[in-house]
Amino acid sequence: MSIVIIGGNECMERDYLNLCKEHGCNAKVFCKYKSCMKDRIGNPDLMILFTHTVSHKMIKVALDSAGTGTQIVRTHTSSKTSLRSILRTYAQT
Incomplete structure (x- = not known):
């Protein structure tokens, strides 16, 4: 599964x-x-859009670039726990 994450904290990018x-x-x-x-x-x-840490411009560009088959998930927090919860729901392990 391919995922694009928009927003979040730079120091947690590797995480x-x-x-x-x-x-x-x-x-x-x-x-x-x-x-x-x-x-x-x-x-x-x-x-995945981390809405608390992303600019409106980035959201607009991301949504305009998304394909028709792309699922979009918005979450206010940009924590690892939040991402883990989203991945458990949407990703096949």
Whole structure:
């Protein structure tokens, strides 16, 4: 399963990637806005938006880039526990 994480804390980027890997998922994490973000998102199976730590511009770019088959999950907290809960619900282990 491919996952794109938008937002979150920069210092936890490696933790997000490792947690996704534990659940058998390939992940891309965008904590800050990058000009190439729109081209790098691709067509993931799941897009996770950490709404507390993300700008409105990033959300708009991410939602515009999401494919029709992409599931979108919004969560206010950007903790590992929150991500783990989402992965248990959506990812097949």
